[in-house]
Amino acid sequence: MRGTHDLLADAMRRHRKVEETAATLAARSGFAEIATPIFEFTEVFGRSLGDTSDIVSKEMYTFADKGGDSLTLRPEGTAGVVRAFISGRLHQQLPFKGFYRGPMFRHERPQKGRLRQFHQIGVELLGAAEPLADVEVIALGYDILTALGVADLVQLEINTLGDGESRDIYRQRLVDYLRGHSERLSEDSQLRLERNPLRILDSKDPTDRAVIEGAPAMSASLTDAAKQFFDRVCEGLTALGVAFQLNERLVRGLDYYCHTAFEFTTDALGSQGAVLAGGRYDGLVAALGGPATPGVGWAAGVERLAMLIAEPDGAKRPLVIAPLDDGRDVEVLTLAQRLRRAGFTVEVGFSGNLGKRMKRANRLNARAAILIGGTEGSRGAAVVRDMETGEQVEVPLDSLDSHLERFR
């Protein structure tokens, strides 16, 4: 199916490396792993993401269930987590810190690093209004990228959208300015002017950019409180040694963001450059019907990260057991099972003569081969061959386990 992908051995290993690294580091910062359903009532997304966002207006997989309810496969993780936070009445114990991973669904035109079913990892921190929370969340993202070995490939950009008041002021100023130049804006931006004027700021269209040059700056519209908040976020990041670059054009596509917006981007993935992005969303819990609770979080694309990381270690090198003569299938399997129960990784060939089995052992990247039966077998011993050196020794069956320790 278009825009979907099977995760086969190698891709799955990369995928797991990303998820496991993130889950481990998130847990260290107190983010417990949670899982919410991959579908929700459609209104959960409609109310949280904003009706004018592209995700809601054209990218959702929405369907009616048999009772007539409108359901939607989740296009992102935050809305579901917040819904779970509300329905589980978790506001009793704040802050709430959750880590999630799993598939997301958006009906988009696929590209490399952009799929219709893709996977995200993410964290949400609810109930902390302090800038320190933003810092902790961003620093966790940075540490995960570092642990994955991709920190050198990405750059952190941050901006502030201000509080509600700042945002309203700025929005008005921006719209006033852009209206005066609307005939020079691209077709896309003409539409954005009505629906989401802030987005025009990061348009790639060259003529748009010329108009934007003269646009009023967001920073000039910030209230003192919003400005102070952002300063403290920046100070915190600096104190932690997390390098960032201010980008006044950085905005968010989803309505629920305020204050801090940030994005780790890379130029190694073509135009799908965002690998981990998020921000603060103080109004979201209330918008979904919960008690007013501030929040901050991020999400990262697992496939995008998986493409950036180095090849993870392969599977553990196995021991291979092969018979020296016929009729030893049961013996081979019993020994294999015994060694597996002792913690060894063991493979058995199912057919073929010794040459064929050795060949297969080689392909499996076996660490050693254990040959049973034959004349050694009649002496109560097995042949153990080191597949790296070719060195071969006869080992009594009752001391086999301890002899194999070196190949574990």
Add this chain to the structure above:
RNA sequence: GCGGGAGUAGCUCAGGUGGUUAGAGCGCCAGAUUGUGGAUCUGGAUGCCGCGGGUUCGAGUCCCGUCUCUCGCCCCA
């Protein structure tokens, strides 16, 4: 959703302007080696040429449709 490129063996690719049995390298299989892998040598099989339709005496090659991938836009993780 808009615009460009591509689809030939398991993989990477070659197949001027249509012309019999579609090729290479790597990999795979078999043998040289019936108690031993990697290296070498010898031999072998690779295939609805993405799918469907059309033009033609004849289509991998030209045309249309469709699917998938890919690049850019849009959007975003």
